[in-house]
Amino acid sequence: MHVSILVPAGQSILSSIVGPYKIFSSVNQYLIDSGRSADPFYKLDLVGITDETKLYDDIFSIKPTRMVDDIQNTDLIIITTIFGDVQRELQNNARFIPWIRKMHDQKNAEVASLCVGAFLLAASGLVSGRQCSTHWSYVPLFRQMFPDVDMVPEQIITEDGGIYSSGGSYSFLNLLLYLVQKYNGKEVANWVSKMFEIEIDRTSQSPFIIFMGQKNHEDLEIKEVQSFIENNYNQALSLDDLAHRFNLSKRNLIRRFKRATHNTPHQYL
Numbered sequence: 314m315h316v317s318i319l320v321p322a323g324q325s326i327l328s329s330i331v332g333p334y335k336i337f338s339s340v341n342q343y344l345i346d347s348g349r350s351a352d353p354f355y356k357l358d359l360v361g362i363t364d365e366t367k368l369y370d371d372i373f374s375i376k377p378t379r380m381v382d383d384i385q386n387t388d389l390i391i392i393t394t395i396f397g398d399v400q401r402e403l404q405n406n407a408r409f410i411p412w413i414r415k416m417h418d419q420k421n422a423e424v425a426s427l428c429v430g431a432f433l434l435a436a437s438g439l440v441s442g443r444q445c446s447t448h449w450s451y452v453p454l455f456r457q458m459f460p461d462v463d464m465v466p467e468q469i470i471t472e473d474g475g476i477y478s479s480g481g482s483y484s485f486l487n488l489l490l491y492l493v494q495k496y497n498g499k500e501v502a503n504w505v506s507k508m509f510e511i512e513i514d515r516t517s518q519s520p521f522i523i524f525m526g527q528k529n530h531e532d533l534e535i536k537e538v539q540s541f542i543e544n545n546y547n548q549a550l551s552l553d554d555l556a557h558r559f560n561l562s563k564r565n566l567i568r569r570f571k572r573a574t575h576n577t578p579h580q581y582l
Contacts, residue, residue, distance in 0.1 A: 314354060314496065317416075319363040320377045323405035326394035328429045329485055330359065330375060333391045336489050336505060341499060343504060354497065355364055359416040360384055362408045381412050389423045389492070390416060394485075399432050399454060406433060413437045417475075421438075425477035425492065427485035434478060435459040437511035444471045448481025449518060456575070464575070467519045480518040486511045500559050526572035527581075534559060535573040538566070542581055552578055 318333050334357060341353035352483055361377030368374070390413055391579055395402040414437055416422035426434035431447035432455065444463045452466045465471060469480040469487050479488035490511050494502035506513040528536055538559055542550065555578060556563045570578050 314389065315356045315358070315387045316389045316391065317358055317360040317384055317422075318391045319360050319393050319430075320366050320375050320407060320408075321393060321395050321402065321406050322361070322363045322366060323402050324395060324397040325366065325368065325402075326396060326428070327373055327375070328483070329394035329430070332483075333393070336486075336509065339508065340493055340505065344497070344500065354355060355483075358384065358387075358402060362406065381409060384412070384416075386420050387416055387422050389425065391438065391567060392424065392426040394428040394430050394431050395433060396429055399429070399451070399458075399480050403422050403436055408438070409433065410437050414439070421475075423475040423477070425479070425488060427488065431455065431478050432458070434476070435462050439476050440478070441471075443473045443476060445478045446471050446518075447478065447479050449482070449521065453527075457529075467517050469516055469518050481521070483514075486516055487513075487515050487537075491556055493578070497542065527576065530573040532569055532573040534561075535569050538570065538578070539574070540579070546582065550582060 315473065316337055320330060320332060337355040337357055341355055341414055344350040344354055351501060355405050358379045359375065359377045360379055362381050364376065366375045395406065413424060417439060424439060428448050429451055432447050441461045444465050446465055446468045449466045452464055456464050469484045470491050471478045477488060478493070479485040486509065490502055490505055490513060493505050502513065505511065530537060538555060541558070552563050552566070556566045559566070564570070566579055570576070570581070574581060
């Protein structure tokens with residue numbers, strides 16, 4: 314199975330490149346050592362659009378094993394994490410987008426984005442009308458740039474038709490574990506979980522999300538509802554109370570609240 318781990322040009326997160334390489338390499342060695350395979354299961358390439366990417370003020374550098382134009386077939390594309398000025402980094406890495414689409418549309422490659430790599434995945438159009446996750450702090454920008462994508466920031470893993478995404482930061486390890494289980498089975502995934510000390514059943518990044526208010530919308534009445542909830546969250550508020558106080562039907566309150574904030578009133582509480 315050929316895996317293309319992208320090495321973005323510009324600003325990227327080193328661990329999101331090293332992590333997949335290390336985990337898939339370790340699975341290869343485990344399968345050989347345990348007699349399950351005579352050859353590596355995963356053929357790994359670090360795929361770039363430049364000869365070298367320097368990171369963290371040039372302290373680290375990564376040299377791709379192959380250039381993107383040299384890869385004519387691949388089974389899985391790992392879109393690693395970009396950061397900083399997202400618009401600029403999307404421009405820096407625009408050459409990846411037609412190749413990702415070609416590999417998916419013509420070669421049936423699966424595609425997985427890690428953390429903020431979701432922006433590059435969304436720019437390819439592959440998650441239009443589909444669910445996608447990313448780091449919770451980038452959710453407002455993501456929704457602004459890609460309103461046609463169903464952003465689900467509470468989820469650590471999304472999957473739809475061979476398109477995957479992960480939550481933020483090191484939660485990408487849970488997506489990699491999920492992929493190992495899919496390709497190599499539960500027993501191998503359990504071994505990876507124990508060796509790398511990854512919690513195998515973790516599904517939500519909600520406990521790590523810092524409350525931000527979600528007030529970047531134009532529904533003034535819903536903003537009043539939000540302010541009331543924020544000032545009275547320690548009271549026993551019910552949907553009936555909120556609807557009565559603001560002279561709205563429960564159905565209308567839920568519909569407008571979710572449209573404005575992407576949460577139900579209950580989730581906001």
